[in-house]
Amino acid sequence: MRILLTGGTGLIGQALCRHWQRQGHELWVWSRNPQQVPALCSGAQGIARLEALDGRPPVDAVVNLAGAPIASHRWTAPRRDLLWRSRVDLTRTLVDWMGRQTTVPPVLISGSATGWYGDGGEQWLSEDSMPGRTDFGSRLCMAWEQEAERARQSGARVVLLRTAPVLAPHAGVLARLLPPFRLGLGGTLGNGRQWMPWIHIEDQVALIDHLLHSDTCSGPYNACAPQVVRNAEFTRILARTLGRPALLPVPAWALRLALGEMSVLVLGGQRLVPQRAREAGFSWRHPELPAALGQLLAPP
Template identity: 75%
Template sequence: MRILLTGGTGLIGRALCQHWSQQGHALYVWSRSPQQVPALCGGARGIAQLQELDGGPPLDAVVNLAGAPIADRPWTQARQALLWRSRVGLTRSLVDWIGRQPVPPRVLLSGSAVGWYGDGGQQWLSEDNAPGNTDFGSRLCVAWEQEAERARQWGVRVALLRTAPVLAPQGGMLARLLPPFRLGLGGRLGSGQQWMPWIHLDDQVALIDHLLQHQDASGPFNACAPEAVRNADFTQTLAHTLHRPAILPAPAWALRLALGEMSVLLLGGQRLVPRRTQEAGFSWRHPLLPAALEHLIQKQ
């Protein structure tokens, strides 16, 4: 297949490029630094402008994972504007370009996040639930998905991937947690009772590939492990895997004071069921947290 990827130099994108390069697919990565793409993305071709692909053979698939990191710093007004441009604005430009192609790609798989649901409390949530719309993160995901959905008017199959925090030792949430937990300085966040969906990087890559290959896979899919865990369970399991204690909780008031609205990412949660993902026939390689963490930490 000929695949265009945005966000190809990120954690998930690099793993996807490695996977697809081994399968012999032709990969193109839209990037602000196209000269770095071949080294970072398994030999993919970097492009600075979408128009560089105009006039070439039609694409089979577009995978849209671009977006500035959402949890790196507090959501100031300027940061919110950047996050909106890098997701909603970029997706709008991408879909507009797709609509101008003589032969549009057969499928657009576009990123989203479990933040779409907002803080769901104790409620079980599947892909059929309504969005949260209670915080910036939820509103951002709703607008992001709406832009991707516009591609349907040109006969493109659209799959939306609502991704939970992706566990990988080389980046993302787990990489940030490992140093303090290895020192015995880890602990629950707030009460620790908030639900904390997660997914192993291997399963994230496999799910994206699965949705591209299955022609009836359309609409939203929760990218999370089928096992639901609370934050306290997650932190205790991580500490146990590292043979360390987890006795230093981060108080909710301190997180709210330091992070403002962004604290919802840590103190809120989603009790997710990946119902449509299961119905699509996807099989997890790492469905249970203890084995998943053991596998990731051994890979370091």
């Protein structure tokens, strides 16, 4: 297959490139720094403009994972603008390009996030649940998905991937948590009762590959493990895996003061169920958190 990716140099994109390169697919990555793509993305070819693919053989699939990091800076007005442009505006440009092709790519898998649901409290959330709407992160995901959905008008099958925090050994959420936890300085966030969906990087890649090759799969899919845990349980399991105490909770007021509205990402949560992935016949390699963290943090 000829696959076009956005966000190919990110955590999930690089893992996908390694997976699909081993399968022999031809990979193109739309990037601000196309010269870096071959080294970062397992030999994929980088392009600075989508028009570079015009006149070439048609693309068989588009995987849209682009987006500036959601949790690296406070949601100031300039940061919100960057987050919107890197997700919503970029997706609009991508879908418009797809619609202009003589042969429209038959499938678009487009990123979203579990933040689509906002803070769901104690209710179970499946793909049929309503969006959060109240915070910026939820509104961002809603607009992001709406732009991707427009590709259906051109005849593409559209898959919306509502991804939970991805667990990987040297990047993502674990890269931020491990330094304090290894020093014994980790702890719960707020009261620790908020639900924390998660997914192992290997299952994230396998799910995207499964949805790519399943022609009947379309619409939203919760990309998360079947076992959802509260923050307090996640904290306990991570500390136990590292053989360290976790005795320093961070009060909710301190997180709200430091993060502003962005504190919803750590004080809110989603009690999420991957209902549609299960119905699509997907099998998780790492369905439970203790084994997943044990595998990720095992000595090389």
